[in-house]
Amino acid sequence: MIPTEHGLMLAAVLFVIGLAGVIVRRNLLFVLMSIEIMLNAAGLAFIVAGARWAQPDGQVMFLFILVTAAAEVAVGLALLLLLHRRFKTLDTAAASTMRG
Amino acid sequence: MFELLWTIPALPLTSFVVLACFGSRLSKAASALLGVGSVGISAAVTLLIGFEFLGAPPASGAYSQTLWNWIAVGNLQPAVTLYLDALSLLMTFVITFVGFLIHLYASEYMAGDADFARFFASMNLFVASMLMLVLADNLLLLYLGWEGVGLCSYLLIGFWYTDPANARAAVKAFLVTRIGDTAMAIGLFLLFAKLGTLQIQPLMAEAASQWPEGSGWAIAAAALLLGGAVGKSAQLPLQTWLPDAMAGPTPVSALIHAATMVTAGVYLIARTHVLFGLAPQVEVAVAAIGALTLLLAGLSALVQSDIKRVLAYSTISQIGYMFLALGVGAWQAAMFHFMTHAFFKALLFLAAGAVIVSLHHEQNIFKMGGLRKLLPVTFWTFLIGAASLAGIPFITAGFYSKDWILAQAWTSHTGGPWFWFAGLFGAFLTAAYSFRLIFIVFFGEAKTHVHHHPGRRMTWPLVVLAALAIVSGFVEMPETLGHVAAFSHFLGSALPPSHHPEAGVEAMLIGIAIAAALLGLAVAYFLYLRNPEKVDAISKAPLAASVHRLWLSGWGFDRLYHMMFVAPVLWVAEINKNDIIDQIYRFTAWLHRLVHQFLRTTQSGQLRWYAAGIGVGTVIVAGVVIFG
């Protein structure tokens, strides 16, 4: 019997690590990876909640998050290729011409 | 026939609308036909109605025609109702008839002007507004006409708006009369608040039944209405706009600033005479204002060099007479003088206009001279007008009307010797400046040559008005001289009669008035025709020179008002150049710019900063939700 709190804490830790990665990394590839981590952490929280209630809804939510992650990665990686093609770098700072 | 009453103001109004909308596409002949014709038909309708009124007057002495309900708010329900009694019939007759003659005159006078249609549109609007003013059944409708004529006065004074001086004169006239109009509006509010109606006849009855003589409310209401009348009729202390109003075309001066609009104040007081009867103090004030104005303006007229300014000051002075008559309770005498004045002053202005246009827009009388032979029709009509103005005995209309006023000033219980003496001295001055004008302009040696002679459309109105300036006096003659009382009989249904002095006193008063007028004529003859060098000698003396300057500037009222009102405002404006209130808004703008500068640094285009921003926002919101 695992306490629900511990599962949720694991999800929180993973989420925070992903957030830190998004902010720290300048390489778009790593940013996308960090976003994957955050999405996965959110899905973990759903699974934990579903296990706590012994209901399938948590898993259904995970499936939706999975779909979102897949679509996001497809578009994100396409954008990454585009960035590389135009700026010859993956540095997000390079794509800052739209600043206010 | 009375049913046609509505057409009298409607015709000029229609013509105005047509001319204002399509005037630029109409030929000059068509514009003139519309502009003159509409007023002409109005005059004809007025004559028809007038004959019927004289033949078979309405039972109550008045006919009223309700056209439609104008406004309905609570118990304020003014209707567009025309009210025709002897007083408004007289006014309507003068407005349409003199207006028609002046329009006819103007169709030739203004023929060379590019804005011909605009001129006639404004003139027609003026006639319509003025008719609305005099025919109004309630004070609100009267006020509509009152403001309408003010607007037209502004438009027509500034008719040649390309000259900034004309535009300034128009603005001045508008602003100065606005002071009086504001007082009048407050007066209307007061009357409505206290008596609950603005319909003139019920209002007067209500005032008479609710307020005792000399009650505070009656005095306040009468004083406020007097304020409006003083502004519109160019009496002290609001007289300063009228001399400058001569910047407009001469027919405008004749119609608006001599014959009709400036007498609206006289009409207003006569119309609300019951109210003024309840406030004897205000009546005395009216008489005092009139007496003072007629003297000051008469003295100013004596030294002016611009022919139209002489006539303008003369107009102020003559309206002063009417105010004097109103103040001493001689309502009928005031209206009689109004009528004769409308004829002879319109005549004088039109004749002056003929002189001006003949001399190629020369207005300085000292550059004229000897025009007697060159412009005979103008000379004779001008002479008749001046004689009527001066009150040359027995033949002129002005003599009878002025004489009536003087007799009343002596005998009325609110009058007295002082008012009579002021009027008498005014009569002397009037004769002096009238004939000064005649002698300088038409006698002596010719200094200019005549460019062109006025045509028939200009001379005919002169001749008709000259005839009226003589015969209109014969409808009312004092007991000592012929004893005709047609006019007072006619007005008797609308205005209370005045007490006639005893025959002996009357004869004596008439004799003194004749002497004063003839003395004025004689002084003018000796000073300006016989010994003009004496005038120069007198005006060279230092004291006389400063008096001359004072009179020439109209007693320095313009400078006084400038010092009292304009200068302080300019001073405050100078201090408040950088609007103090603006600082508040400027501070807001500065604050916004500051915040903007700060916020735009956050829009760096750096993805990581945005992510960090979202992160910090999440932390804060979550913190508030969790720990808050």
Added chain:
Amino acid sequence: METAFYITSLIAVISTLLAISRANAVHALLYLIVSFLSISLIFFILGAPFIAALEVIIYAGAIMVLFVFVVMLLNIGRAATEQEKQWLDPKAWRGPGLIGAALLVELISVVSKNPQPAMTGAEITPKAVAISLFGPYLLGVELAAMLLLAGMVGAYHLGRRDPRDGKSETSR
């Protein structure tokens, strides 16, 4: 079971930390796969075998393979790794670390403030998931399908090269 859960959790946290802090992209991806695999194990422990399988197949499999493809496509060499090392200055970790710590404190406090009954670990079968997926959540499934289609079209459009000038359409 509990021991397995905590050990796997530790592995997941450590491998995730390593994944976001590596300079070499391929190394980071490999750590990330480890992280996903351990989370898959946690799902299994929590009684969600179907999701555990999907985690392995889709996350650790398909998505990560996409990443690897991209890395290979871009041909990121040693120079890029050096550049990454430069960017990963220890000072750069301060701000994000602070934000992350603050958020973590908040999340943990809110989790621990509301005690919940422990998880049973009872298995929720794929059948139960499928029943609710195609029952009450049918509309969500349709929407998910639409989202995937949109993602596919978007990726195709963005990655397309303009045949005329050899440049991407959006770069003009």
